[in-house]
Amino acid sequence: MKRTALLALAASLAFSMGAQAGEGFDVIALGARGGIEDGNLSAYLISPHGDPRAVTCDAGALVAGLRTAEAKGALVDVSVPADSAYTKIGYVLVEQIKGYLISHAHLDHIAGLIAASPDDGKKPIYALPSVNSDIEQTYFNWEAWPNFGNRGKEPQLKKYDYRDLPAGGKVELADTAMSVTAFPLSHGGVESTAFLIESGDDALLCFGDTGPDEVEKSTRIADVWTAVAEKVRGKRLKAIIIEVSYTNAQPDKFLFGHLTPAWLLKSLRGLEEKAGKGSLKDLPMVVSHIKYSLKKGPSPQEEILGELQAGNDLGVNFIIPEQGLKWRF
Ligand SMILES: [Zn+2]
Ligand SMILES: [Zn+2]
Numbered sequence: 001m002k003r004t005a006l007l008a009l010a011a012s013l014a015f016s017m018g019a020q021a022g023e024g025f026d027v028i029a030l031g032a033r034g035g036i037e038d039g040n041l042s043a044y045l046i047s048p049h050g051d052p053r054a055v056t057c058d059a060g061a062l063v064a065g066l067r068t069a070e071a072k073g074a075l076v077d078v079s080v081p082a083d084s085a086y087t088k089i090g091y092v093l094v095e096q097i098k099g100y101l102i103s104h105a106h107l108d109h110i111a112g113l114i115a116a117s118p119d120d121g122k123k124p125i126y127a128l129p130s131v132n133s134d135i136e137q138t139y140f141n142w143e144a145w146p147n148f149g150n151r152g153k154e155p156q157l158k159k160y161d162y163r164d165l166p167a168g169g170k171v172e173l174a175d176t177a178m179s180v181t182a183f184p185l186s187h188g189g190v191e192s193t194a195f196l197i198e199s200g201d202d203a204l205l206c207f208g209d210t211g212p213d214e215v216e217k218s219t220r221i222a223d224v225w226t227a228v229a230e231k232v233r234g235k236r237l238k239a240i241i242i243e244v245s246y247t248n249a250q251p252d253k254f255l256f257g258h259l260t261p262a263w264l265l266k267s268l269r270g271l272e273e274k275a276g277k278g279s280l281k282d283l284p285m286v287v288s289h290i291k292y293s294l295k296k297g298p299s300p301q302e303e304i305l306g307e308l309q310a311g312n313d314l315g316v317n318f319i320i321p322e323q324g325l326k327w328r329f
Contacts, residue, residue, distance in 0.1 A: 030065025034289030039064035057206035062112035068324035103208020105134035188257025229274035239329035243289035261307035281315035
């Protein structure tokens with residue numbers, strides 16, 4: 001074999017192994033807020049670093065998020081084949097997003113998927129059985145919207161293949177180098193989900209909406225911490241995306257299944273207890289689902305970050321996301 005061919009082979013091997021070898025993840029915020037800003041609702045595009053085959057964790061905003069991501073330069077690495085009919089945004093949506101992980105069926109977590117569905121490609125929706133059933137019955141039912149799914153009311157357009165995730169069981173994400181494990185969360189009477197996404201030895205945890213265990217009278221967040229403690233200890237958990245919807249001023253009885261900075265910090269101390277003292281130092285934590293405010297005064301993002309930092313004796317690296325930002329974790 002010629003030297004150039006050998007080099008090319010080595011490079012392609014390095015690329016195909018790169019996704020498996022502790023390279024971490026590329027994450028783009030397609031939607032950063034928890035409400036009320038249509039076009040900027042919970043959605044994160046996630047792939048192993050350098051590997052374009054992605055999934056999204058929730059899909060509150062897709063096309064709007066990709067447009068902002070392109071405008072901010074987050075899609076510079078995307079190369080659309082010359083023979084593709086698609087724009088860069090179309091190519092990412094239809095070809096590179098290989099599936100959607102949906103934490104629960106609230107509109108702010110799925111509006112982008114529904115809006116894009118007529119022009120989207122064929123792909124799976126991964127969710128807990130209760131969530132897939134809500135999506136089928138609430139949206140893709142020929143009343144709210146045509147049935148683009150492969151269950152429910154006939155005729156089924158079969159664009160989206162519902163894949164029911166077993167709680168706590170690892171499932172391969174088709175056509176990607178990732179797997180997912182779903183953990184049920186308690187969200188004010190609604191079943192929501194935390195997704196542990198793994199690629200090789202690396203992991204990333206993406207939470208849907210959740211109330212504090214103490215308020216929800218559950219142990220579901222604690223159960224997630226138990227499941228990931230060893231990865232945190234070994235620095236194999238690269239980042240956590242988790243919601244904080246309100247400032248500390250919100251009374252517990254009006255949390256409606258959401259977290260405040262104080263509740264998140266309290267819960268994280270539980271994780272540190274399981275994973276070891278100092279184990280959360282520098283861990284990137286994306287604070288998602290902060291609600292857009294129509295009122296004058298300090299933004300809720302500033303207030304929430306301030307409250308998190310004030311109690312951050314854990315050394316966590318709290319990040320306030322903005323739509324279109326890209327990180328490597
Ligand atoms: Zn929400
Ligand atoms: Zn919700």
